Ligand SMILES: Nc1ncnc2c1ncn2[C@@H]1O[C@H](COP(=O)(O)OP(=O)(O)O)[C@@H](O)[C@H]1O
């Protein structure tokens with residue numbers, strides 16, 4: 001079976017710095033994979049490259065999404081085909097409301113105008129179910145929102161756009177424990193109901209209390225240095241990222 005996402009030998013550069021070097025990873029349909037690594041190792045870079053951020057130069061390698069060449073797709077196409085990034089630092093877009101953007105995105109998918117009242121009913125229902133203030137609906141995208149509100153607002157986008165592959169970049173940054181629990185539990189329910197795939201990018205494992213990854217990968221020097229099950233995340237939590245390097249060295253001696 002073709003994996004949902006297949007990244008092969010991807011080398012990515014920004015300015016004159018190589019960040020990912022022959023990076024490879026696959027995510028199957030409905031799979032939850034965690035990508036861990038210290039700050040600055042390139043975790044957010046992977047998410048942004050997958051979404052088509054032109055800041056990053058792809059030197060070599062390939063990415064397929066459901067068997068199609070992802071790197072050849074426009075940013076709009078990637079979103080239309082079900083890819084979604086929940087940003088580490090969500091951008092503020094002034095002057096465009098959530099409702100305007102989301103309605104336009106849904107219309108672009110079907111190529112048909114969406115009934116205003118139906119859309120309002122749908123978005124209001126989601127807000128109520130997910131405990132998202134209905135005042136967000138007509139606010140500018142992330143405009144003037146606190147860190148936690150921005151993440152909540154991005155979750156609203158997710159529930160409307162109904163993606164198949166979610167890239168979750170450091171959900172816990174800017175969130176207090178209660179907000180993290182609420183958002184992570186909502187997301188966990190969503191991915192299990194939709195059989196969606198999830199890449200959890202994080203440098204620590206607070207989120208694993210609510211969403212359990214099947215596979216944990218550790219990024220180092222632009223590549224995946226280690227893969228394991230959930231116990232690898234526990235090991236990292238207890239001993240830090242350098243623990244594995246130390247124990248590998250001791251094994252060599
Ligand atoms: N737009 C950019 N311009 C310059 N350097 C960047 C840019 N994006 C990422 N980098 C650099 O690439 C490296 C990896 O960054 P990032 O992917 O954000 O790491 P992580 O998410 O693992 O903390 C860092 O050294 C960072 O400074």
Ligand SMILES: [Mg+2]
Pocket residue numbers: 043044045088169170
């Ligand atoms: Mg990051």
